[in-house]
Amino acid sequence: MKLHTSIGPNPRVVKMFLAEKGLEMPFVKVDLMAGENRRAPYNAEVNRAGQTPALELDDGGTVTEITAICEYLEERQPSPPLIGATAEERAAARMWTRRVDLKVCEPMANGFRFAEGLPLFENRMRCLPDAAPGLKAIAQDGLQWLEGEFKGPWIAGERFTLADILLFAFVDFGGQVGQPLDPKYARLTDWFARVQARPSAAASA
Known part of the structure; x- marks a missing residue:
């Protein structure tokens, strides 16, 4: 997996979630200020909504929206539970x-x-x-x-x-x-x- 990230609070949520989990993965930096997220290849191949972050899965699929990404990561690595164990x-x-x-x-x-x-x-x-x-x-x-x-x-x-x-x-x-x-x-x-x-x-x- 790899995380397409940029400046801003939304990507930081996922990065902080990863750090709390002790998970490491490659980060692909997207230049938000230059509008890289709003043009191809990013908005054609990664996230058609043109937003960051986006989690690219090993099978080529992509998960976007910070809560969905964090939910996915929690299911992949339940410990320590940052959403819940029950x-x-x-x-x-x-x-x-x-x-x-x-x-x-x-x-x-x-x-x-x-x-x-x-x-x-x-x-x-x-x-x-x-x-x-x-x-x-x-x-x-x-x-x-x-x-x-x-x-x-x-x-x-x-x-x-x-x-x-x-x-x-x-x-x-x-x-x-x-x-x-x-x-x-x-x-x-x-x-x-x-x-x-x-x-x-x-x-x-």
């Missing part, structure tokens, strides 16, 4: 991953794409600049909600899971593009520091 654990991790994605990651990413990232994205996708402030506010609302729901030490409770990896990658990215984690969210700030101290955070940067 139906209950898997349900909890998937629930929190979905919540994190909808409430924080997706609005944060589009808030960036439609504002600071507009010069890069305006010719690649439909952009709604007027929506950027509202999307950023929605992401902050999501973080506020998480702060209130957080029981710790990790997003899904006692286990470090894909939900932590996903949120960390995007919160770290947000801090670089004008959407920092507000220090008033003390629980999430402490959580962020704990994730940042993990070797996988540095390995995936």
Whole structure:
């Protein structure tokens, strides 16, 4: 297998997941800034959606979308479980991953794409600049909600899971593009520091 990767929080999620699993594979770097992902051969042979990351399998097939890639890797190497070893654990991790994605990651990413990232994205996708402030506010609302729901030490409770990896990658990215984690969210700030101290955070940067 090999991973087609680039800059950005989405590829980082998979790279951090791999690091936590202790899995190694070749990385094929895709030049996102130059639009390599939006033209052949990448969007013809690897991912027709023109997005990264993409996991190229040994049989020539390809898995895209970060949660699908991580689910596949978990099935290939169940230990250590980053989604879950039981139906209950898997349900909890998937629930929190979905919540994190909808409430924080997706609005944060589009808030960036439609504002600071507009010069890069305006010719690649439909952009709604007027929506950027509202999307950023929605992401902050999501973080506020998480702060209130957080029981710790990790997003899904006692286990470090894909939900932590996903949120960390995007919160770290947000801090670089004008959407920092507000220090008033003390629980999430402490959580962020704990994730940042993990070797996988540095390995995936």
